[in-house]
Amino acid sequence: MKGFPTGTVSLDPVERNRRRSELAESILKSFQRKTGVDREDLLGDLLANLMHWCDGYGFKFDDELRRGRMHYECEAAGEL
Numbered sequence: 001m002k003g004f005p006t007g008t009v010s011l012d013p014v015e016r017n018r019r020r021s022e023l024a025e026s027i028l029k030s031f032q033r034k035t036g037v038d039r040e041d042l043l044g045d046l047l048a049n050l051m052h053w054c055d056g057y058g059f060k061f062d063d064e065l066r067r068g069r070m071h072y073e074c075e076a077a078g079e080l
Contacts, residue, residue, distance in 0.1 A: 013078030020075065 011019070028042055037045045054061040074080045 013075070016080075017075055 028046065031037075031046050031049075032039065032042050035045065051061045053059075054064065071080070
């Protein structure tokens with residue numbers, strides 16, 4: 001499975017999604033350390049920065065958000 005170390009494909013879907021959540025938490029904590037933003041504003045600020053990143057690199061944020069939702073729905077259903 002892309003994005004997971006060798007051997008995690010055999011994990012059950014709940015465990016894979018727990019690890020996905022832990023990865024997101026790690027990224028958010030790193031962003032918080034680098035920016036000093038309050039936890040309540042953390043996700044919104046990161047999303048705003050990702051929008052700027054998309055602008056700079058020619059991606060359409062809304063398209064990527066739809067793609068992310070599609071991945072999430074498959075993962076939450078245990079398909080990935």
